[in-house]
């Protein structure tokens with residue numbers, strides 16, 4: 001049976017969105033996901049996202065997430081902005097209406113600002129290593145050895161695991177080698193999305209992310225949240241910071257422990273299809 005889908009992206013982090021509101025609980029086959037994610041023989045995407053009936057009565061809908069390698073994911077910042085824009089275009093949510101959506105890692109609240117931009121309450125960053133998860137006692141920063149390098153990093157969960165590495169220059173060729181090594185490093189029992197961040201100013205960061213399950217992406221929404229949160233926790237960034245990724249810029253606002261973190265940025269439609 002053919003499946004209709006919508007191709008979307010959030011500053012170049014791209015998605016196939018499927019409407020499973022009549023079809024809850026489907027778990028797509030990992031091999032099929034990999035085939036559809038292939039950018040030559042499939043549709044091509046960083047993540048597959050389903051829209052389903054919510055399991056939590058306080059949420060309007062549930063969204064399922066799978067990486068290009070077929071692995072399930074627990075949160076997707078660029079993806080949830082696209083889900084919000086999709087629901088707004090479908091007429092089921094209004095502009096400026098706060099709407100709770102349920103993700104695999106719990107609820108977030110979205111608000112469609114206009115035809116192109118969405119703001120999301122992503123919840124509170126969680127620095128407890130047990131919940132990142134990270135196999136280490138709690139510290140402000142951590143050190144590991146990979147690829148012949150000693151790497152210092154911060155770690156935080158945005159519902160999914162993140163390592164954040166501060167670098168002087170994002171053009172450093174060692175980054176290309178380190179990204180995959182850190183994503184798969186045993187200190188991260190479930191793997192991790194690894195952000196390399198260059199501080200431009202206290203209110204501007206430049207970021208590249210090697211994503212667990214999808215590799216280097218044009219952007220990573222939870223990665224931008226993680227980079228901002230670690231920077232702010234270390235006193236290296238202001239509460240409102242622009243995070244510049246290869247595909248575009250997100251605004252992250254976080255006022256420290258006890259506060260939730262807001263991510264604001266675009267969501268774009270590319271095409272509709274059937275597969």
Ligand SMILES: N[C@H](CCC[C@H](N)C(=O)O)C(=O)O
Pocket residue numbers: 013046047067072073074075076077078079160161193211212213214219220221222223
């Ligand atoms: N690769 C991530 C999921 C997608 C996150 C990213 N696309 C975002 O916008 O947050 C993980 O396995 O945790």
